[in-house]
Amino acid sequence: MNNEARAKKRVTLADVAKQAGVSQMTASKVMRNTGSISEATRDRVTAAARDLGYVPNRLAGSLSSQNSDIVAVILPSINDTIYGDVVRGINEVLRPHGYMTFIGENQFDTELEEDIIRSVLSLQPAAIILTGGINRSEAAFRMLKNWQCPIVQIWDDSKSGFDGSVSPSHEAGGALVAQHFVDRGFKAPAYIGAELSKDLCAARRFDSFKSKLQAFGVVPFEVTDEALPRRGETGQTLVARLMETRPETDAIYCLNDAIALGALSWLHDNGYDVPNQVAVAGFNGTSLLQVVRTRLTTVDVNRERLGQVAAKAVVSLLNGEDIAEQTVLDTQLVQGNTT
Amino acid sequence: MNNEARAKKRVTLADVAKQAGVSQMTASKVMRNTGSISEATRDRVTAAARDLGYVPNRLAGSLSSQNSDIVAVILPSINDTIYGDVVRGINEVLRPHGYMTFIGENQFDTELEEDIIRSVLSLQPAAIILTGGINRSEAAFRMLKNWQCPIVQIWDDSKSGFDGSVSPSHEAGGALVAQHFVDRGFKAPAYIGAELSKDLCAARRFDSFKSKLQAFGVVPFEVTDEALPRRGETGQTLVARLMETRPETDAIYCLNDAIALGALSWLHDNGYDVPNQVAVAGFNGTSLLQVVRTRLTTVDVNRERLGQVAAKAVVSLLNGEDIAEQTVLDTQLVQGNTT
Numbered sequence: 317m318n319n320e321a322r323a324k325k326r327v328t329l330a331d332v333a334k335q336a337g338v339s340q341m342t343a344s345k346v347m348r349n350t351g352s353i354s355e356a357t358r359d360r361v362t363a364a365a366r367d368l369g370y371v372p373n374r375l376a377g378s379l380s381s382q383n384s385d386i387v388a389v390i391l392p393s394i395n396d397t398i399y400g401d402v403v404r405g406i407n408e409v410l411r412p413h414g415y416m417t418f419i420g421e422n423q424f425d426t427e428l429e430e431d432i433i434r435s436v437l438s439l440q441p442a443a444i445i446l447t448g449g450i451n452r453s454e455a456a457f458r459m460l461k462n463w464q465c466p467i468v469q470i471w472d473d474s475k476s477g478f479d480g481s482v483s484p485s486h487e488a489g490g491a492l493v494a495q496h497f498v499d500r501g502f503k504a505p506a507y508i509g510a511e512l513s514k515d516l517c518a519a520r521r522f523d524s525f526k527s528k529l530q531a532f533g534v535v536p537f538e539v540t541d542e543a544l545p546r547r548g549e550t551g552q553t554l555v556a557r558l559m560e561t562r563p564e565t566d567a568i569y570c571l572n573d574a575i576a577l578g579a580l581s582w583l584h585d586n587g588y589d590v591p592n593q594v595a596v597a598g599f600n601g602t603s604l605l606q607v608v609r610t611r612l613t614t615v616d617v618n619r620e621r622l623g624q625v626a627a628k629a630v631v632s633l634l635n636g637e638d639i640a641e642q643t644v645l646d647t648q649l650v651q652g653n654t655t
Numbered sequence: 656m657n658n659e660a661r662a663k664k665r666v667t668l669a670d671v672a673k674q675a676g677v678s679q680m681t682a683s684k685v686m687r688n689t690g691s692i693s694e695a696t697r698d699r700v701t702a703a704a705r706d707l708g709y710v711p712n713r714l715a716g717s718l719s720s721q722n723s724d725i726v727a728v729i730l731p732s733i734n735d736t737i738y739g740d741v742v743r744g745i746n747e748v749l750r751p752h753g754y755m756t757f758i759g760e761n762q763f764d765t766e767l768e769e770d771i772i773r774s775v776l777s778l779q780p781a782a783i784i785l786t787g788g789i790n791r792s793e794a795a796f797r798m799l800k801n802w803q804c805p806i807v808q809i810w811d812d813s814k815s816g817f818d819g820s821v822s823p824s825h826e827a828g829g830a831l832v833a834q835h836f837v838d839r840g841f842k843a844p845a846y847i848g849a850e851l852s853k854d855l856c857a858a859r860r861f862d863s864f865k866s867k868l869q870a871f872g873v874v875p876f877e878v879t880d881e882a883l884p885r886r887g888e889t890g891q892t893l894v895a896r897l898m899e900t901r902p903e904t905d906a907i908y909c910l911n912d913a914i915a916l917g918a919l920s921w922l923h924d925n926g927y928d929v930p931n932q933v934a935v936a937g938f939n940g941t942s943l944l945q946v947v948r949t950r951l952t953t954v955d956v957n958r959e960r961l962g963q964v965a966a967k968a969v970v971s972l973l974n975g976e977d978i979a980e981q982t983v984l985d986t987q988l989v990q991g992n993t994t
Contacts, residue, residue: 386774394742394758400734407760411767416774419733419758421746428750435725435755439778 369458405623448472490524551578611652708797744962787811829863890917950991
């Protein structure tokens with residue numbers, strides 16, 4: 317996206333008032349939550365604001381976002397250890413340029429992401445780096461598109477609609493493990509995962525894992541649960557269900573490394589020989605796992621580099637330079653001692 | 656701190672101009688980095704601003720922080736997995752009240768913390784939750800003290816100087832492990848750590864560990880390195896040095912769980928029998944460790960609860976209620992299979 321295209325007009329209160337068919341004063345009162353306004357009018361103004369992607373401008377026009385030293389980073393959760401490295405990469409690049417990063421969490425929650433984006437925009441950030449792979453509301457997308465600062469999406473490798481995107485290939489993430497399972501001669505592979513309706517990138521890895529195996533005439537067994545959280549304990553629960561239902565399972569691909577660790581823990585506690593009886597693989601290459609006795613087979617994503625590339629794209633955009641619309645970083649399978 | 660005390664006067668540009676002995680227009684030009692001003696004058700104004708703890712007010716007085724829905728959280732690094740749980744606890748309490756949290760990192764760096772605090776204050780947050788245990792600059796402390804919003808310090812159990820503090824007891828963190836080592840009959844205990852001149856809470860745990868052992872007539876051996884980062888790989892490096900220098904070591908207390916994991920990894924790889932030949936203990940109770948084969952002996956800090964208590968203090972302060980100046984949460988030793 318070039319500079320000209322970015323010089324789009326910000327949605328103003330006047331636009332909201334016009335669409336709602338009220339005076340600007342009335343629209344302003346609704347936005348500031350003051351004065352006595354009928355509920356019907358209030359609803360009409362709120363709907364118009366949401367529809368147009370209007371964001372109240374706290375700075376009252378006194379400073380534009382070009383003067384801001386803030387880059388907002390929106391992540392699912394800092395509990396996901398993978399993002400620590402991403403943010404480190406971002407800061408390595410942005411700090412020498414004088415930018416401060418602030419991090420907001422969306423918890424893979426559509427409504428929460430919309431609220432966070434509204435808050436982020438009211439900070440007038442110089443730029444925004446946000447993770448994709450979430451069910452984003454139309455209103456959230458519109459607010460971002462109407463905004464004037466550079467926006468780079470990370471993690472998600474589908475079309476972003478923003479200035480640029482930097483991600484691993486989730487298709488490769490699933491296919492590499494499927495190929496590895498076939499190469500190792502596993503006959504009864506399975507998949508365990510949770511909240512796949514929220515974590516769209518994980519769902520894409522799973523689809524790719526299935527397709528690749530099916531090309532070899534193998535249909536993986538799957539145990540997924542939408543009600544369980546995406547964390548270690550869930551790996552324990554899911555693998556217990558899996559081994560009860562399909563005791564012949566000889567290889568398990570897990571949604572991510574945290575869930576793989578939980579699965580490994582349950583397998584060890586229940587006397588399974590890993591990898592000779594059942595193998596386990598994850599996704600992320602979480603750094604903590606490099607220093608424990610169990611060396612998980614995983615698909616390594618160079619998370620620090622991902623952060624660096626995204627931040628460099630932001631700096632280029634702030635300098636008025638063009639950037640690649642999509643950068644897909646290499647991912648590779650790292651075999652540990654669990655397959 | 657009560658409401659009256661919080662109604663302190665914010666430092667204005669006029670105060671800065673007066674102290675620098677220049678006109679308000681000149682001070683304003685320096686702050687906005689415009690106009691032609693001599694370097695000497697510029698330095699004088701900047702020094703006065705820093706001295707008084709002046710923060711440029713981006714909102715140009717249009718909205719006070721009472722209208723903000725932002726609570727700023729300042730942490731050392733989201734790479735420290737412990738803070739994920741703290742932030743989860745904070746959000747559980749604040750979100751139902753309509754507050755959004757934004758996270759900034761200080762990397763235990765004095766200058767960076769000052770910059771982050773300046774940025775945070777310019778966002779006009781409703782409240783600030785910040786970690787202590789860092790070498791804080793006088794200027795940073797003054798900016799915070801001059802600010803009008805509720806400020807609660809977490810993690811550090813020394814006097815905060817802010818509205819309130821919520822923390823574990825780091826003295827207990829060191830003493831509990833020393834007592835445990837004595838109870839288990841270890842004769843040659845040691846300590847490994849890094850960056851203790853920056854991580855003041857870790858330094859306090861180490862001091863307490865030493866004092867407690869010395870009360871039993873035992874002097875622990877120590878291997879510390881100020882040049883190495885506080886992470887897993889450092890545990891590998893330090894334990895290698897330790898076992899080379901003091902092969903008779905039979906128990907090791909580590910700065911935190913991440914470093915303990917690194918140490919365990921090296922010990923396993925080098926054929927040591929843990930815990931029969933050498934025992935290992937950490938600090939934090941990092942949740943990831945509950946689901947791997949190695950169950951580290953550690954001092955558990957209820958991090959989620961810590962976040963909840965800090966956030967409740969913030970909500971009370973925002974409602975004009977008094978809070979306890981200091982809350983020290985219980986910590987307990989959790990024995991795993993490494994001691």
